[in-house]
Every structure is written in structure tokens, then in C-alpha cells.
Amino acid sequence: MLVYEGKAKKLYDLGNGTARLVFKDEVTAFNGARREVVSGKGVLSAKTSSRLFEVLEDNGIPTHYICYEGGASVRVRLAKVIPLEVIVRNYAYGSMLKRMPPLKKLARLSKPIVELHFKNDEAGDPLILPEDAIEAKIIDWSVWDEIKSLALKANSVLTNLFEKKGLKLIDFKIEVGWVDSRLVVIDEISGDTIRVIDEKGEHLDKELFRKGASGKQLLEAYKRLQTIVGEPERVCSDASLQS
Ligand SMILES: Nc1ncnc2c1ncn2[C@@H]1O[C@H](COP(=O)(O)OP(=O)(O)OP(=O)(O)O)[C@@H](O)[C@H]1O
Numbered sequence: 001m002l003v004y005e006g007k008a009k010k011l012y013d014l015g016n017g018t019a020r021l022v023f024k025d026e027v028t029a030f031n032g033a034r035r036e037v038v039s040g041k042g043v044l045s046a047k048t049s050s051r052l053f054e055v056l057e058d059n060g061i062p063t064h065y066i067c068y069e070g071g072a073s074v075r076v077r078l079a080k081v082i083p084l085e086v087i088v089r090n091y092a093y094g095s096m097l098k099r100m101p102p103l104k105k106l107a108r109l110s111k112p113i114v115e116l117h118f119k120n121d122e123a124g125d126p127l128i129l130p131e132d133a134i135e136a137k138i139i140d141w142s143v144w145d146e147i148k149s150l151a152l153k154a155n156s157v158l159t160n161l162f163e164k165k166g167l168k169l170i171d172f173k174i175e176v177g178w179v180d181s182r183l184v185v186i187d188e189i190s191g192d193t194i195r196v197i198d199e200k201g202e203h204l205d206k207e208l209f210r211k212g213a214s215g216k217q218l219l220e221a222y223k224r225l226q227t228i229v230g231e232p233e234r235v236c237s238d239a240s241l242q243s
């Protein structure tokens with residue numbers, strides 16, 4: 001049963017606390033203002049996200065990931081979504097430069113920053129303080145501590161993985177939610193939600209599209225990213241659920 005259709009994915013409830021995320025070929029930027037169908041993007045993002053979740057799991061970071069179903073589909077545990085976007089930054093970029101003009105683009109931060117945004121399209125996903133989320137009873141202090149530590153752990157695992165491949169992880173966004181009263185990383189980690197550059201400063205992520213690259217150029221970058229990350233290893237075995 002389709003429970004949600006977003007800009008990037010469809011979410012199906014499969015029963016028994018499980019769900020299927022189907023990654024779309026559509027790419028959007030500037031809150032949907034630029035939009036294009038890039039055939040093959042869904043499969044690449046599903047594979048990249050699956051493999052990255054496997055690496056997180058292998059490093060003791062709890063996620064919603066169960067297995068890769070093949071194609072553009074990923075099997076996950078259905079979570080109670082916490083309406084926050086958690087951004088981890090290693091280098092100054094994007095909205096951080098806008099709000100903090102003294103910082104130079106790609107300046108290395110003395111330590112990673114964990115930033116919160118309220119996941120609310122009408123409000124434009126605004127940057128908020130942890131205190132704001134706590135006042136609104138979205139989280140409490142202990143959950144904020146847990147979110148921070150989860151985000152920073154994910155950051156060290158991902159930073160190491162990309163460093164070994166000669167790539168720099170500038171920043172990334174994760175979402176978190178509850179599965180059986182456990183805080184886990186949910187949603188996706190793909191070229192749509194990270195910024196990663198090679199030694200020449202070329203992006204392997206959606207920044208290309210924001211800067212005006214064609215769908216074809218984006219697809220090439222996502223293919224490079226997926227190849228570097230590798231194929232998913234936990235492929236779902238029950239063929240009956242793969243339709
Ligand atoms: N394991 C999960 N359980 C329940 N919901 C999930 C899970 N993983 C991701 N989601 C939610 O599924 C939706 C995926 O859709 P998509 O990311 O395309 O939405 P979107 O257009 O980005 O809008 P938004 O993310 O703001 O809802 C998101 O709302 C995300 O929070």
C-alpha cells in the first residue's frame with residue numbers, strides 16, 4: 001500500500017513493520033523549482049543508499065535498512081519519522097556560507113557541526129536550535145544527545161570511507177526516526193543528500209544539478225559515486241515481495 005509519495009521516493013507499507021522505498025528517476029532542486037527526469041537515477045540512488053546503509057550497519061550504527069530489493073527498491077523498517085533534518089558539516093558550504101559570510105567556501109571546520117532543520121515544506125525547512133525542537137516537544141534533551149552522537153558516528157564512518165577513495169565529504173543530511181523505541185537513521189543517503197568532491201573539486205552529487213548541469217552529467221556523476229561506494233551486498237531473498 002502506497003503511504004507516501006515525495007519528490008524523490010515512494011514509500012509502500014508492506015505490513016509486519018516493513019516498507020519499501022522506491023527511488024524515482026526525477027531530480028529536483030530549489031524546492032522543486034528545477035525538475036527533470038533522469039532515467040536510471042533511481043536505480044543508482046537506491047544502490048548507493050543501500051550500500052552506504054550497509055556500511056553504517058557494519059559499523060554499529062542502527063538504521064532502518066533491511067535489504068536491497070533490486071532495481072530502484074529498498075526494503076526498510078517502517079519508522080515513526082522525527083520531523084527533523086540533521087545536517088553534518090565538515091567544510092563550509094551552501095547555506096552555511098550564506099549565513100556566515102566570513103567563512104570561505106570549503107574552509108575545513110575545526111570540528112564537525114551538527115545542524116537541525118525543521119522538516120516542514122511550508123516553513124521552508126528552516127534552520128532551528130535544538131532548544132526549538134525541545135520546546136515543540138519533537139525531541140527531549142536526551143534524544144538530542146543521541147541524535148548528535150548518531151550523526152557524528154555516521155560522519156566518521158562516511159568520511160573514512162570516502163577518504164580512502166580520494167574523496168572529500170563536505171556535508172550530508174540524514175533523517176532519524178523510531179523503530180521499536182530505538183533511534184535509527186532512516187530515509188536515504190545518496191548523491192541527493194550528500195556533497196562529496198574528488199581531488200579536482202568535481203562534485204559526485206546533486207550540487208551539479210543545482211549549478212545547472214544537465215541530467216546526463218548528473219547521471220554520470222551518480223554512476224561514479226555508486227561505483228565507488230560499490231554494489232549492495234544484502235540483497236533481499238524472498239522473490240515474492242519484489243514486485
Ligand atoms: N523507514 C521509514 N519509515 C517511514 N518513513 C520513512 C522512512 N524512511 C523515509 N521515510 C519518509 O519517506 C518519505 C520519502 O519521500 P521523499 O524523500 O521523496 O519526500 P520529500 O519530497 O523529500 O519530502 P519530505 O522528505 O519533506 O517528506 C520522506 O517523508 C521520509 O521522511
Ligand SMILES: [Mg+2]
Pocket residue numbers: 006008
Ligand atoms: Mg526527502
